[in-house]
Structure formats: structure tokens, C-alpha cells
Amino acid sequence: MMLRFSQIQNRMGRLLVLLIPYLWMLVFFLLPFLILVRISFSETRIGLPPYTEVFEWLGGLAFEIKGSLVNYHFLFSDNLYLAAYANSIKIAAISTLICLIIGYPMALGISRVKGQVRTFLLMLVILPFWTSFLIRVYAWIGLLKNEGLINHVLQWVGLIDHPLPLLHSTFAVYLGISYSYLPFMVLPLYATLEKMDPALLEAAADLGAKPMQAFLRVTLPQSLPGIIAGSMLVFIPSIGEFVIPDLLGGTDTLMIGKVLWNEFFLNRDWPLASSVAVIMLIILVVPLVWWQRHQQKLEDQSQ
Amino acid sequence: MTVLRSANHFQEPWTSPDEDPFIRIENITKTYDGEVAVNDVSLEIYKNELFSLLGSSGCGKTTLLRMIAGFEKPNNGRIIIDGVDMTNVPPFERPVNMVFQSYALFPHMNVEQNVAFGLKQEGLAKSEVADRVATMLKRVELESFAKRKPHQMSGGQRQRVALARALVKLPKVLLLDEPLAALDKKLRERTQFELVNLQELMGITFIMVTHDQEEAMTMSGRIGVMNGGMLQQVGTPSQIYEFPASRFIADFIGTANMFEGVLQHETEDGVFIHCPELGHDIVVTRRGAAENGAPVNVMIRPEKMRINLEGDPSQGMNNLKGVVKDIGYLGDMSIYHVLLTNGRTVQASQLNFQHTQERKITWEDEVVVSWHADNAVVLVQ
Secondary structure (H helix, E strand, O other): OOOOHHHHHHHHHHHHHHHHHHHHHHHHHHHHHHHHHHHHOOOEOOOOOOEOOOEEEOOOOOEEEOOOOHHHHHHHHOHHHHHHHHHHHHHHHHHHHHHHHHHHHHHHHHHHOOHHHHHHHHHHHHHHHHOOHHHHHHHHHHHHOOOOHHHHHHHHHOOOOOOOOOOOOHHHHHHHHHHHHHHHHHHHHHHHHHHOOHHHHHHHHHOOOOHHHHHHHHHHHHOHHHHHHHHHHHHHHHHOOOHHHHHHOOOOOOOHHHHHHHHHHHOOOHHHHHHHHHHHHHHHHHHHHHHHHHHHHHHHHHO | OOOOOOHHHOOOHHHOOOOOOOEEEEEEEEEEOOEEEEEEEEEEEOOOOEEEEEOOOOOOHHHHHHHHHOOOOOOEEEEEEOOEEOOOOOHHHOOEEEEOOOOOOOOOOOHHHHHHHHHHHOOOOHHHHHHHHHHHHHHOOOHHHOOOOHHHOOHHHHHHHHHHHHHOOOOOEEEEEOOOOOOOHHHHHHHHHHHHHHHHHHOOEEEEEEOOHHHHHHHOOEEEEEEOOEEEEEEOHHHHHHOOOOHHHHHHOOOOEEEEEEEEEEEOOEEEEEEOOOOEEEEEOOOOOOOOOOEEEEEEOHHHOEEEEOOOOOOOEEEEEEEEEEEEEOOOEEEEEEEEOOOOEEEEEEEOOOOOOOOOOOOOOEEEEEEEHHHOEEEEO
16 A cells, blocks of 8 residues: 555654654663673773673674673672672661651552642652652751751750750661652552542441542542552662661661672672662663553553 | 423422431531632431432532532531431541542552442451342342443443442442543433432432532432532422522523513512513512512523414413524424524524424514513622
């Protein structure tokens, strides 16, 4: 069938719109990641670059692959890394839960008010983004340190004699992550709760459900997509978080982002650091793919 | 208009002084930010009635219904259901269920779970819940749709789920908020039948809100017409149509030809009303509440007017001369718009009882429009 010129133009336009972001992802995500994977199979050496070549060109069409799994083997044999992964997952999971517990009532509250108040409250949720992330984390140092605001106030009130060791603790990391990522939980939750037909709650009440029962049987199940989206948005970046554990965490706060940084910049062991990064990505991608499949199944079922 | 009520429903509890009303609405007033939505409404509804609240949008009918359901609290007045004051009882403790205009089905539950929701809330045994849900689904002919989700069903099916979900609780009163508004015409007519049948079968009192007068007329035992937050008239469909209490009701329900005049005097021949715009008197048999010398409206329904090609004006009838300007052919009947000599237009309708394509009366014909003195209603201005 002949395509008219306008149709071709239309298709080209659509292709272009799709192509640009994919090209962007290819150049700035996929290529660096492949380089990282390649480095993770090399071995460290002193020099420039600080790792051995994985592919060696022998002339003509012949290549020699000199990859080694030594980094991965090391990673799984040293408890430090496994503990760091486990701890990162734990900290990210607990922070996600904290965000959910704080964020859900917030989102519900915002979705229940009307007009200007709602716009104002939403703006307050987004407001922290107007300041640099780094500055906000530094601000917490000022609040948490021994001579900081919180300790000062507590001592002045007379609740404590000596300053509490708030800064450089796992507690500070939970605080920092929950604080920083809370908007990412509130916004998707708000989006799903706001879409809910208020008549559904009236129907639930009409059928004999007290407010709490109506919440559990109607509101909560309907906001599940928002809960999952928000949790993903908090959990995934929290796992690899570096700045917060570095600035607020103590020596005992082991997180994989910090380990990664140390391997790259202190030990200058690029191959090992690369393999740490590759494993982290796998840890993140596997649950994502599982979720995607699960969603697909749900959609297929309902059709 | 079809009458869907069956013979055993011709008993009229509201005419019997011994009968106690099932629902008493006493002096209910509701204001929103100073705007009066419902203004001092009192109403008594009897057991097993199918009662309609009729009015245009914003007349307060839905607000009144929502106050009976418990979603809104009246500023003033009481609502008593089956002898119990419900004014301050929350909706989840009222023996009342509602069919919402949007149906408000729970989208994450299938039909069965939707219908079972209310029964589970009562804490009934699983087997009893399952039994009652199955019986109810059968009654609304949805047994094969039990596992469907609401979004997989048509509007008519969703409406029946909403109905089943409310009725399965066997409420003392079922409230219906524009239950048929979202359905197309044919389906709406069929559903009207089904609703009335269901109401008679289950013996549950229905209170329905509608803006569709035909729907209210065909389905209800009694109608309450609301306007501007006030209850204008309560009565059977024929009472409201034939004996409207005010000019508003006469205009709102059906079509009305209206003449303004002053009531003169009453003789053996009838009540004489001087009508300046016609230049002569109109004779009626009933004067209503109007006194001598009172300014009144005389209302005649189009189907009560006879239309004839010019001939001898009928004796004992009110006659008006005019010219046919417009004909609305509806199949079963035709509506003639007749321009009177004084410049006014009246409507007269006539059944097309002859099987013919020809018109006896056509455009620009000179005609006489006449009506019997018995068929006019006098309304005090």
C-alpha cells in the first residue's frame, strides 16, 4: 500500500520523538553501564587506566577475552560487601516504611481538602526541592550535632544533661533518608487518592462500614498502586544513597553507596568497585521486573 | 402515560387517618454557607410506598435524600424512621440504603463482593452471606456475572448491581438518587418496570429522586414536587397533574395553557372569571380557594381542549377563535399551536385515532378551540 507523504511525515515525527529520549538513555546510561560491566571483569593494576584490558585485539578479526571473575568471587567471599548490601536493603526498606507511615496520612489529608488549601499544601510538599539537596542534608548536621539546635533545646528545657549523640548514627541516616524522600512517597499517593470517587466512601458508610472499616476495605485497596509506586520511588534511590550516610551516618553505618565510593576513590580499585555497582543494579532490577510482570498479569486477568 | 402499579397497590395509606406514617420528616432545613438548600420541609411517607421527589436541579431534592441517608445533617428539624429518631444517627447505623446516581460500585471488587459488602459488615455467617447474595443476584438476573468487575459491565448491569447491593441488606427504606438517569430511553422504560416489580415483590419503601416528570408519574404512588428548597405539593400523579396547587406546578408538570383574570361571581351556570386579554369571561365549575374579586390564573391542559374547523361554537363551552400556526406530529397524537385573535398562542392536542395520512386540520386553518367549564383549574395568583 502506498503511504501518503503526510503519513510518512507523521511516522517520522513519531519516531523522532521516541528516538531522542532513547538515544539519551543509550548514550548516558546503557553505554556507561556496559563500560562498567567490562571493567568489572578486569583486574586492577597501577597505571592509566587503573585496570587491565578485557578485550585484546590480536590483529585482523581476532580478539582475546581476558575477563576474570576474581572481583565477583572476592565480593561474595568477603562479609563486608554482603553485610553492606544487606544493611542497605534494610535501611532502604525501613526508610520506605517510615515514609509510607508519615506520607499516607499526609496524602490522604491533602486529597480531602479543597481548592486553594490543597494547592498550598501540595506546594509545601514540593517546596524542599527548591533548595539544593546537599544544603538540606547539611542543615540536618546543624540541627543534630552536639552543639546543634535539638541538643541545645533539650538541654535548655532540662530533659538531658549531656548532648545526645544524634549525628553520625544510623538514626540520623533514617532521619535523613525519610526526610529527603518523603515527597516521592506523598506525590504518587496523593495522585491515586485524589482520583478516588468520594461517593465510594459514602457507599461504604451507607452499607454499614464505620470510617475505619471503610478505610481498610475501600480506600486502602484502591490506593495500592500509589503505595507501590511511592515505595519504589523511595526504596530504589535509598539503596544506593551515598550523600546521606556519608554526611549523617557513623562509622558503623554500612551502606553500599559508601562502600562503592571508598573502592573507587580511596582504594582506587576500579574493577572491584564496578562489580559492586553491577550487583547493586541487579538487586534493584530484579524486583522491578518481577513487579512489572505481576502488573501485566493483573491486567491480563481483568480483561 | 402508562401506569405501572398493579391493582393491589390502589390502597392509599395516606388517605386513612388510622395509618401511621413510616417516615416522618419534620421541619427539615439545611443551609450551606447561608444558602438555603432545603427550607422547612415536612413530609410523611408510608410503608411500602414508592415516593418520588421531583424537581429541577438545585431544588433541594438530592439534599433532602442525602439527609435521610445521613450524609448531611439538617440545621433544623427531625427525621424519624419507623418510630426512631434518626436525625443524629450516622449513616452506617441507619436502616436505610442508597442507590447512588454514579452507582458508586467498588471498582476493586467483583459483583459478588460488591453485593456481599454490606452483609459482611453486619457480621453474618459466610454461608448466609453467600446464600443471600446468590438469591439477590438471581433476582436482578446477574447470576452469571458474579465474578465480573464493574468496569466490565454495561450501564444497565451496573445499575442492577447497585440495586442488588442496597436491597440485599433488606433496608427499611431504599433511597434512589436519579437511578435511571444514566440509561438510554428504551432501557430506562424497561428498568422502570423492573424497579416497580422489585418494590412490590420485596415490600420495601422506596424514596426516589428524579428530575424526569414522566418517570415520576409512571412509577410513583405519590410525588412530592420541590422548588427552591421547598416542597410545593404532595400528591398522586393524577392529583398533581389534574389539580396542581400552584401556577409553578401547573407549568412544571406537563404543558399548561394559562389565562390571567379576575374572579367575578358564581351563578348556577358556573364561576365567571373576567379575562381582559380575551375580552370576555371564562366559565369554570370549580373556583378552588379563590374569592370573589381575586386575581387568578385559569389553567387548561392541551388534551382538554378540543380543536374544530370553524363551525358553530359549541354550547356550554368556552370558545376561542384562532389560526393553526404549528403542528407537532408525535404519531399517537398531534399538538396544534393555535394563534388566537388577541395574539396569544395556545396548545391543543388531539389523539390521531383515525388510520390516515391526511390531515383534517392543517396549517393556516381557521379553527375554534373549546373546552368544557369542568376542565379548567383556577389557581390563586
